[in-house]
Amino acid sequence: MYDVIVIGARVAGASTAMLLARQGLDVLLVDRAAFPSDTLSTHQVQLPGVARLRRWGLLDALDAAGTPPARRVRYDAGDVVLDGCFPEHDGVDALYSPRRRLLDALLVDAARAAGAEVRERFGIDELRFDDGRVCGVRSGTVSETARLVVGADGRHSLVAKAVRAAAYHVRPPQTVGYYTYWAGVPLSGGELYARPRRLIGAWPTNDGLTITYVAAPHDDLATFRADPEDAVRRSLDLAGELGERVRAGERADRVFGSADLQNRFRAPHGPGWALVGDAGLLMDPVTGQGISDAFRDAELLADAVAAGTLAGYRAARDRAALPMYELTLDVASMAPPRPEQRMLLEAIADRPDEVSRFFGVLTGAIPPAAYFSPRNLLRLIGVRGMVTAARSRRKMAA
DSSP, X not given: OEEEEEXXXXXXXXXXXXXXXXXXXXXXXXXXXXXXXXXXXXXXXXXXXXXXXXXXXXXXXXXXXTOOEEOEEEEEOXXXXXXXXXXOBTTBOOEEOOOHHHHHHHHHHHHXXXXXXXXXXXXXXXXXXXTTXXXXXXXXXXXXXXXXXXXXXXXXXXXXXXXXXXXXXXXXXXXXXEEEEEESOOOSSEEEEEXXXXXXXXXXXXXXXXXXXXXXXXXXXXXXXXXXXXXHHHHHHTTTXXXXXXXXXXXXXXXXXXXXXXXXXXXXXXXXXXXXXXXXXEOXXXXXXXXXXXXXXXXXXXXXXXXXXXXXXXXXXXXXXXXXXXHHHHHHTTOOOOHHHHHHHHHHTTOHHHHHHHHHHHTTSSOHHHHTXXXXXXXXXXXXXXXXXXXXXXXXXX
């Protein structure tokens, strides 16, 4: 019998297995895939996620693999442009956007080095139950037992379905997301563009390539499905000079995309089972939080297992995730900016420290509720600005 079986060996599962194995537990980590391999992803590891990689002793390996850090970002909202650096957070000051075949393999190797048994190309057919409690797994004719089975098996989690994990904070998909890689498209850091009905990001990744991500309202799905490359190029053209650089470069891979961008929490534990990563929490990828959230929840779950009870895992995860979840839903709505939002950008554009703090919010290092609180908005845009914003909202509602 194992102490823990982890189903799914990508960022959530491999991290969980590594952390549990480092505690001395007997861990089996399984996945249908073989590594290295790719998967759909926004690629971004936000500041809190990078800080965890550093704390786990893995950031040097990411650097050594030639993954470029992005310490600066340019946010172009059309009539206002913010250009600055990310704030330092727990000893790191850069985002990374690694190829998943690199990041996932690095984490699987770390889990193996920590003492976890890893079985690749090992699909799970069903969970095993004993008197209502999950007690193991079956794969073909092979059965294994464990005190805890962790579902890190993605948005369509077999574990979540088998245990009927309750969903809550459910919101319908708001966007479609399409990304690809380009050669010969130079970047000096990250680039973000907010345009009517489009949100666009460009980030440096491995092998000297640039990854671009385009989010569009869900009702534009037919346009993207009809001709993904043309829809992506036309969207990038809205980003001005970025579109010109892309057209001067060369597409280095096919266009990847999805409309299955659900938003929901699931109850993350029960008798003999737990969920991490997309299996337990999904939000629109427009804010690029998925990988960092997976790292956070792996750490929260490992800490709960070490404490001998999962009772606090759900509350800790939800408390950490809900503010960014709400901000992400707001961003993904692609609603026109509210008066105070536009005034905020105008007020901080020439204040580097405040630009850095704003970028800290986008990366999850600074709590959104604190930054966008009435007190902080009053500090940044003043009494006159707050009054003007209130009047504008009343006019818009009339």
